[in-house]
Amino acid sequence: MRRGELAKSLEVQVPDFQKDVIMPQIYDLANIKLIQSYGFKDSPINKVAELKKKKIENVIKAIVTK
Secondary structure, three states, X not given: OOHHHXXXXXXXXXXXXXXXXXXXXXXXXXXXXXXXXXXXXXXXXXXXXXXHHHHXXXXXXXXXXX
C-alpha cells in the first residue's frame, strides 16, 4: 500500500444525514408505532369544494343519462 492509499483508507466517511441517520429512525418499528399514533388529524370538509364536486357529478350524470 502506498502512503496516500493508507491515508485515504483511514479517512472517516461523513455520514449521509438523510440516509444514515433519519431513515433508520423512521423505519425503526417502535418509531413507526409512535408516528402512526400521532398522525395527522382529519382535516375539516371544505364545503365549497364539496358543493362544486356535487355540481360536477350532477352534470356528468345528466349527460350520461341523456
